[in-house]
Amino acid sequence: MPGVTIAEAADHVGLTADTLRYYEKDGLLLRPVPRDASGHRQYGEPDLRWIRLVTCLRATGMPIRDVRRYAALVRAGEGNEEERLALLHAHREEVLRRLAEVTAHLGAIDHKIGIYEHRLEELDRSA
């Protein structure tokens, strides 16, 4: 048994079967997922590993089209490592930028929360 079904794969990586088919059709995977005799997909460990990396990229906000570009680079084989690295670096910078932005805005919200808490305390005391 060299692979798992799409339902099992979905379960392992935390996506739905529909999403896995969509990713494959959209060129996000390194190869067409192998099939068994009746045409059902059989995900091997390498497929799952790659999909887990894809979910890391997606979960950090990389757009589908960039994942596709990255997959294309890996698919093209050795020799473009600089390009892959540049893509990952650019993404990393973008993620850090967004983390900083969210953190800053969260600070403002925390401030607001503090104000409400203070106000409610006052009400409590005066009650």
Next chain:
Amino acid sequence: MPGVTIAEAADHVGLTADTLRYYEKDGLLLRPVPRDASGHRQYGEPDLRWIRLVTCLRATGMPIRDVRRYAALVRAGEGNEEERLALLHAHREEVLRRLAEVTAHLGAIDHKIGIYEHRLEELDRSA
């Protein structure tokens, strides 16, 4: 001059005029923005302050519908502070959850970057 034009307001808060109109129509603001004699919107300082808070909420990923709920609470006036606070708290928790998730996934990507950097160094040395 008790207010600024929509273009100026958009500029101040970092949104577009279209988005400001959309927010207003969608119930994200505390009140219909006041108009001048010819029907043009005039944003006052309170409007701008509120919109800045809205952008904080949006920038941290709060869905439009939750911003609308929050706006409705504030519009309803005093007496529902606990509810507002609960909403903000829930959002805060959600943001922290997402920050942690992104940070974790970013770690995996950093690891990948490290691998490529190492590999490229090796290539350099052997060249």
Next chain:
DNA sequence: GGTTGACCTGGAGCGCACTCCAGGGGCGAC
């Protein structure tokens, strides 16, 4: 008084990332 430019409205359109569906095939259990 004609032109320009900013604003108005209602509503259509768009990009993204899925998500769902109809219609059909294969296979093991009873």
Next chain:
DNA sequence: GTCGCCCCTGGAGTGCGCTCCAGGTCAACC
């Protein structure tokens, strides 16, 4: 052999959050 279940495909539909557009008003400037 038929029931139930999982899988297949191509394509349509969905939700979100804007973004754009046509057609019109108004004030200012030349």
